[in-house]
Amino acid sequence: MSATTLLNHQFRLAARPSGLPKKTDWDQTSEPVRDIFEGEIVVKALYLSIDPAMRGWMNENKSYIRPVGIGEVMRAGGVGVVVASKSPRFTVGDVVSGGIGVQNYWVGAADDKFGGFFKIDPRMAPLTTWLNTLGxxxxxxxxxxxxxxxxxxxxxxxxxxxxxxxxxxxxxxxxxxxxxxxxxxxxxxxxxxxxxxxxxxxxxxxxxxxxxxxxxxxxxxxxxxxxxxxxxxxxxxxxxxxxxxxxxxxxxxxxxxxxxxxxxxxxxxxxxxxxxxxxxxxxxxDYAPRYPEGVAALAKWLKDGSFKSREDVVDGLEHFPDALLMLFEGKNFGKLVLKIADA
Amino acid sequence: MSATTLLNHQFRLAARPSGLPKKTDWDQTSEPVRDIFEGEIVVKALYLSIDPAMRGWMNENKSYIRPVGIGEVMRAGGVGVVVASKSPRFTVGDVVSGGIGVQNYWVGAADDKFGGFFKIDPRMAPLTTWLNTLGxxxxxxxxxxxxxxxxxxxxxxxxxxxxxxxxxxxxxxxxxxxxxxxxxxxxxxxxxxxxxxxxxxxxxxxxxxxxxxxxxxxxxxxxxxxxxxxxxxxxxxxxxxxxxxxxxxxxxxxxxxxxxxxxxxxxxxxxxxxxxxxxxxxxxxDYAPRYPEGVAALAKWLKDGSFKSREDVVDGLEHFPDALLMLFEGKNFGKLVLKIADA
The missing domain is CATH 3.40.50.720 (NAD(P)-binding Rossmann-like Domain)
Structure with missing residues (x-):
């Protein structure tokens, strides 16, 4: 498969919001997925995590993570599948979690710090659970x-x-x-x-x-x-x-x-x-080195039925701006995720 | 000496202040020091500690310590000298620190929890230092x-x-x-x-x-x-x-x-x-059991000259209401103490 055949729809930050984010704070853009170089991968987004923290990332102020720049694709964690790879770390078909962004495809170096992709085991728990209890x-x-x-x-x-x-x-x-x-x-x-x-x-x-x-x-x-x-x-x-x-x-x-x-x-x-x-x-x-310990503990409880993971799924990349607002109105019921594509 | 010959002037809480304490929030009363019973002592106030925390004690709300009641002698820590004793714990002439209250004489059981008197060594540091660095x-x-x-x-x-x-x-x-x-x-x-x-x-x-x-x-x-x-x-x-x-x-x-x-x-x-x-x-x-450790450390530094204890002394029980206001206006320079009597 050639990555260049793929069209990537994106939400980019157009303006820093005052109060609740408005439609005009977003730019919707589309571009073909570029060819990848040695060491790079293409990740197809399946589910994105919609988080209250996103609101902070839209502000100009320095925080625990740098702000999203004007014109940049909005930051978002997500789960996806590797659809092209020139990296020895990932194989096409690998299911991964990482910083996909609010778009259909993430493209870049497999060892990119921001992407920070790691493989997940889709048999261990549903994909959305990897953005919630196990994320x-x-x-x-x-x-x-x-x-x-x-x-x-x-x-x-x-x-x-x-x-x-x-x-x-x-x-x-x-x-x-x-x-x-x-x-x-x-x-x-x-x-x-x-x-x-x-x-x-x-x-x-x-x-x-x-x-x-x-x-x-x-x-x-x-x-x-x-x-x-x-x-x-x-x-x-x-x-x-x-x-x-x-x-x-x-x-x-x-x-x-x-x-x-x-x-x-x-x-x-x-x-x-x-x-x-x-x-x-x-x-x-701060606890990144200990995530495996946390995942193991929670996965064990999920497996024995003593722990539940509830997600609220909104379907379609185009609904991103409205989905984000749901959080601030308390309309989501469980962890809010945006479904981008079928696995 | 008979304690009954002594006249005790007191500041009692007359009303719970709104904002800065006013003169009318205090009642000045006088009464003879009563005879003491077995186990009791009379402490003559020498210096009282004037503290920001006093303002909180005047409020009705529950805090880390019970409020001063309307009509009660205002709570104050101080250093004084034992002038009468029917307790084996104290001898006339002992210099003590404890909860004297805003008055000339404290009278009560030597093991009274509120008073909480303990002997201090006036040769170790000036009396006012016992209300500051060593208090x-x-x-x-x-x-x-x-x-x-x-x-x-x-x-x-x-x-x-x-x-x-x-x-x-x-x-x-x-x-x-x-x-x-x-x-x-x-x-x-x-x-x-x-x-x-x-x-x-x-x-x-x-x-x-x-x-x-x-x-x-x-x-x-x-x-x-x-x-x-x-x-x-x-x-x-x-x-x-x-x-x-x-x-x-x-x-x-x-x-x-x-x-x-x-x-x-x-x-x-x-x-x-x-x-x-x-x-x-x-x-x-919370650290009361460890005060001796703190006193020892600070006294050592005071003695070797590497530590200073600065007090601002206002003279006369009658100036208590104004002295308290000095704190809130930032007028005191160093720990504020009220001198009540000579040792």
Missing amino acids: MPGMTGYFGLLEVGQPKAGETVVVSGAAGAVGQTVGQVAKHLGCRVVGIAGGEDKCNFVVGELGFDACIDYKGGDVRAGLKQHCPDGVDVYFDNVGGDILDTVLTRINMKARIVICGAISQYNNTTPVKGPANYLSLLVNRARMEGIVVF | MPGMTGYFGLLEVGQPKAGETVVVSGAAGAVGQTVGQVAKHLGCRVVGIAGGEDKCNFVVGELGFDACIDYKGGDVRAGLKQHCPDGVDVYFDNVGGDILDTVLTRINMKARIVICGAISQYNNTTPVKGPANYLSLLVNRARMEGIVVF
Whole structure:
């Protein structure tokens, strides 16, 4: 097969958004996939991961990773299949995970740092699971909870965005460790799922109820670990309920990513002082050398049925801008992935 | 001597203040010192410690210590001398440190938990030093820096309230550990003192200059440890300059204690995420069993001249309300103490 016969549709960043990304912040482009040189591969996108972190990558500010440049293909992790290879590392047909970008085909050196492709075993779990429990969100939840949250059996763990990609892993890992686990999620359906399907002890519906009252009811012994994916008022409310020596894992702040005003800092942060508690950030890349350990642990639980991986699949590259907005409206139910092509 | 001959003047909490404490928030009362029973002592106040934390004790909210009740003598640590004793633990003439309260005489059981009196050696250091470097502020700075801040030689340590009670200890301990130490203080005089007398590497005058520019200039390698006594805008500014794995010690937030609006949370707290950094509270009481270790270390440095303890003495119990306000206006220069009587 010749890569030059392939047409590549792409979403490129056209402008840095103010507030929620608009259609005009994207350029849709098409180009033929170029011939590859020695050491290069072509990866055909099958599924892309749609993540809250994408919003941060669109800003100009320096963060834990460089911003996406204006005119660049939008960054996205994904799973795909190698359709052309001049690299000894990959064979046509290999299923891989890596930084594909919001496009049909990734082309470049097989050892490209940004691409960072590695082979995955599609018999081990469905492809979408490799973007969820066995991918970045799963690793974030697993290492963030264990290494920063440091929960002990019998402690109470609260996680926001409980039905989301990271939240579902955090809660289920905490249950496996013998913790009391209380989720916070938006809507009755998500709460029912989190308790009924994922086995959380309780879930507080922040859209339909009072988070403070919910915490009082469901965390009678206070909160030992809070894994925060949302920031804003929910973080502030949980801060009023933490125990002595509590650990707050700062993983994200989806409520604040589209602010056009400054981020709302946690007004109750002095609860850290009163309770000798800790608030600490986690970035999953720090644990890259240990991903195999995380994947093995979670895959074992997935296999024995004691762990569930829920994805919400939107079909079609062309829906990328709308899919991204779903995250900020809380419309996704489980890890949001964009299906690009059949395997 | 009979304790009943003594007249005790007291400041009692009359009302819970809104914003800065007003004269009308205090009741001045006088009563004779009562006879003591078996196991009790009378402590004559010599010096009282005037602390930012007092403002928090005046609020109704539960904190790390119970609020002072309306009508109660205001809580204050101090040094005094035992003038009557029916306890085998203390002899008349013993110099002691403990929770005297804002009054001339403390009366009660020698093993009273609140009083918590222990003998001090007045030959080891001046009495006021026992309320500063060798007292709560010193212990707060010493254990807060070492245990929560965990500085390593060569790292950059920034401390706000640098000329204050806790700040002067933090900075000098950090210098002893081989760190680069940058203070933040209000006014040229304090900055000159902190650099010239205490040996900090630099000091940023937040009243006369730009804290952000100062941090850029004086912390060319970023900030590894920030010991925060002030909160507010200064905390937010330092958060923009922290290094990977930085540790922020939350010791106080004097800028926020008299707010009539909600506390200003750190809007830049997501810097904790980007930098995998930590923000953690410290309450000195947790280290009570280790005070002798802290006192020994600091006393050794005081003795060899490599450590200074600076106190700002206001004379007279009647000046207590004004002395307290000095703290919130940044008018004290060094640890603020109120002299009650000659030894």
